Amino acid sequence: MVSEGKHPVVTGLRIKGEQEIGESKKNMEEIASPAQLQYSGLAVFKKDKLIGWLNEEESKAYNYVVDHVKSTVGVFACPEGGKFALEVIRSKTEVKGKLESGNPRIDVNVRTEVNVGEVECKIDLTKTKSIEELEKVAEQKAREFIEQTIHHVQKKYKVDIFGFGEVIHRSEPKYWEKAKDDWDQIFVNLPVHVNVDGKIRHLGTVSNSFLEEMKKKE
Numbered sequence: 001m002v003s004e005g006k007h008p009v010v011t012g013l014r015i016k017g018e019q020e021i022g023e024s025k026k027n028m029e030e031i032a033s034p035a036q037l038q039y040s041g042l043a044v045f046k047k048d049k050l051i052g053w054l055n056e057e058e059s060k061a062y063n064y065v066v067d068h069v070k071s072t073v074g075v076f077a078c079p080e081g082g083k084f085a086l087e088v089i090r091s092k093t094e095v096k097g098k099l100e101s102g103n104p105r106i107d108v109n110v111r112t113e114v115n116v117g118e119v120e121c122k123i124d125l126t127k128t129k130s131i132e133e134l135e136k137v138a139e140q141k142a143r144e145f146i147e148q149t150i151h152h153v154q155k156k157y158k159v160d161i162f163g164f165g166e167v168i169h170r171s172e173p174k175y176w177e178k179a180k181d182d183w184d185q186i187f188v189n190l191p192v193h194v195n196v197d198g199k200i201r202h203l204g205t206v207s208n209s210f211l212e213e214m215k216k217k218e
Helices: 056-065 128-157 164-171 173-188 210-217
Strands: 009-017 035-046 049-054 072-077 083-100 103-120 192-202
Touching: 035 056, 035 128, 049 056, 049 128, 056 083, 056 128, 072 128, 083 128, 083 164, 083 192, 103 128, 103 164, 103 173, 128 173, 128 192, 164 173
Parallel strands: 103 192
Antiparallel strands: 009 035, 035 049, 072 083, 083 103
């Protein structure tokens, strides 16, 4: 709340079940509690005022940008139909800021290492080309949902929750002194370029889908 160039977010909690029973001692005495708490997105603040919420996918995109992702699983569409799952085992994000023709620009570079968790499509995992295809699909989807979330926050909430202002403050301190009071207005039209570099490191115990094995026998 007190930092320059970044507005706060707070993890949301939702009561699932019967709230009145959940407030009683009885709720703690049962194995299957009638009321439970579950995480539910991120609350977006403008200084100390709640102005909206990010859903689950948007919250994941936010965590990628601010480099808070430790491990997660994503499901993607295969190039020729079907789905596959990837488990992120490492993620690192670098956010850089600079001026172009006197105007600020942000570059978000995300690097991930993933394992293939599940494959339900016709693709040969023994071929390097197939692995590269999966990497490209995952990179494109990750880039798109991160870009969409940033754009959504820019246009709907108009507050910099990602800390891009802090990045510009560090990289261009002279510009920041002139722009800091108007940063929220600048943020709305701030060019943000997202790059995702994802590498599949292990297949784990996953082998070719039975669909691919059937195809080989035809």
